[in-house]
Amino acid sequence: MDPSSTDAPGSTAVEDSFASLTLEEFQAMTESQRAQLPKTRLKKLLKLEANTKKKADKADSAASKLAIEQQQRLDAASKVKISLDSSLPAPVQVKIKDLNLSVVNTRVVLCAWVHRIRWDGKKLLFLELRDGTGFVQSVFVNELCMTTEAVTLNREASIKVWGNVQKDDRAKGGVEIQVDYWELVGSSPSEIESILTYESNPDILLNNRHLVIRGTKASSVLRMRSIITQCFREHFFANGYCELFPPTLVQTQCEGGSTLFSFDYFGEPAYLTQSSQLYLETGIAAVGDCFCLLPSYRAEKSSTRRHLAEFHHLEGECPFIDFNELLHRIEELVCDTIDRIIEKGGDFLKTLNPDLKPLKRPFRRMKYSEAVEFCRENLIYKEESTKTHFEFGDDIPEGPERKMTDMIGEPILLTYFPTSLKSFYMKRCEDDVTLTESVDLLIPGVGEVVGGSMRMDDLDELLEAYKRENMDPSPYYWFTDQRKFGSVPHGGYGLGLERFCCYVLNQHHIRDVCLYPRYRGRIQP
Helix, strand or coil, X not given: CCHXXXXXXXXXXXXXXXXXXXXXXXXXXXXXXXXXXXXXXXXXXXXXXXHHHHHHHHHHHHHHHHHHHHHHHHXXXXXXXXXXXCCCCCCEECCHHHCCHHHXXXXXXXXXXXXXXXXXXXXXXXXXXXXXXXXXXXXXXXXXHCCHHHHCCCXXXXXXXXXXXXXXXXXXXXXXXXXXXXXXXXXXXXXXXXXCCCCCCHHHHHHCHHHHCCCHHHHHHHHHHHHHHHHHHHHHHHCCCEECCCCCEECCCCCCHHHCEEEXXXXXXXXXXXXXXXXXXXXXXXXXXXXXXXXXXXXXXXXXXXXXXXXXXXXXXXXXXXXXXXXXXXXXXXXXXXXXXXXXXXXXHHHHCCCCCCCCCCCEEEEHHHHHHHHHHCCCCCECCCCECCCCCCCCCHHHHHHHHHHHCCXXXXXXXXXXXXXXXXXXXXXXXXXXXXXEEEECCCEEEEEEEEECCCHHXXXXXXXXXXXXXXXXXXXXXXXXXXXXXXXXXXXXXXXXXXXXXXXXXXXXXXXXXXXXXECCC
């Protein structure tokens, strides 16, 4: 056999050793180094190198041709001038939200950003415009799209357009603007196309969050979040609540010291609030039912899709109620607010979650002890790797809790948690002091959205709770006084706005419903 007709013994091993050789590494090799490569591998790499060079040459040629054409367009565009036609009817100043079938054939003037650009030849240009209230298509023809400003226009430029509103069933909202004049307000460089792409990793997207929020989805989320908070407030005001504004710089803790952000307050130790609940409780003797919507802060080490270091906390406190009334109020808050959101959401809600439906009432009631049994019966483990079952007294963490909720498939009011799992201020059950009159609202796909309880209203019980938790009661004197001066049965709750938004807007990650999310490792921009 001719030795040259096949590779020498052991050649397969040599071939394998070069299998991971990249084109870049091959191009950096000298001729003598290439000569040492197995023949089959060398042949493949040479072919790849040639094809890559051919593609690069073709791309360079196309870019050169495009540059020549672009320069020719610019030269021609410099000679094109447009002017406002004073003989046309005076325009009506509008926002995109005002554009609908009722204003068809009306001449309008609109200020907006260029959201998308689509050319059809050199004399027809379609721009999707965005002004924060919605999106609309505008059509530019002939000289209007042949000016220097037109041929150099990029996404995110700001412009002012004059034109006639026309019906178009294919367009968003059923109308479009036939432009008769326009002006460039602020230009945008072409680099906008390379900063953010579909392949951009999460860090790049978060570093450029100020640009990301201009997108269709992100801007719709911000609009809907505003509508959601409006609907919450409407619910509270319709039911006679008073909005209060507790401080967020405090010297007390509410949810345990491990998640406190501490700082120096003019020489005194202080914290960013974990919850406004304690201060809100003091308001019930002044204004009755009350609520607040303010930031809360948790130095969470968790980096899950539902944890933040800064979140917005919707909290309510109600005097002269019992535990069943508290559960009813939480259910009404969530259901009524979702009904209002469906009514007001419009196109923004259709873009994000067109399938949102009113929640079925009443919510399923489940005791903590029943949840433990459910997990055991359905093989939802405390520790998956060891198949360790939950026992009474165990905290059910996020993963198993969400698995249980998704398996049940409906909202759950999970009640009567052990005292050891809940905060010091929660009222104990009269028939079993090892349990608390506490509740978590769990929603499929999100998990816990609301946490609440009846509050201790007995002075001696509260003093004993301070002692049990090794807490110095002196900084809480104002909270303790609530039990000295006309104490009443009362309860309240806290709702995580971002988690609620995730459910309503069908968003997987909590960071996507924040303007600028804050969590461990992220404090910019």
